[in-house]
Amino acid sequence: MDLRYWVIDDQELKVYFVIPRKLGSSVARNRIKRRLKEIIRLDKNTLQPGFYLLRVKECALDASYNELREEFVNFKVKLNCRD
Numbered sequence: 001m002d003l004r005y006w007v008i009d010d011q012e013l014k015v016y017f018v019i020p021r022k023l024g025s026s027v028a029r030n031r032i033k034r035r036l037k038e039i040i041r042l043d044k045n046t047l048q049p050g051f052y053l054l055r056v057k058e059c060a061l062d063a064s065y066n067e068l069r070e071e072f073v074n075f076k077v078k079l080n081c082r083d
Helices: 026-046 058-062 065-079
Strands: 002-006 013-018 050-055
Touching: 013 026, 026 058, 026 065
Parallel strands: 013 050
Antiparallel strands: 002 050
């Protein structure tokens, strides 16, 4: 998973997902999207306001919820988000 972040002053938290069609069927892409939305929902209080763009790579198709969550936690550490 490749995560990008842009800060725009005085904006609310917005998260966008980019999941290319070549990664799999719509069922597989929607499964990843649902997992990522849940991860964001649980951590939205620790994220800085701004635009987040999550670009999903092929390895995410085989990743479990816990693996995706761990990847997102590592991303938050890089951003120095509050816990």
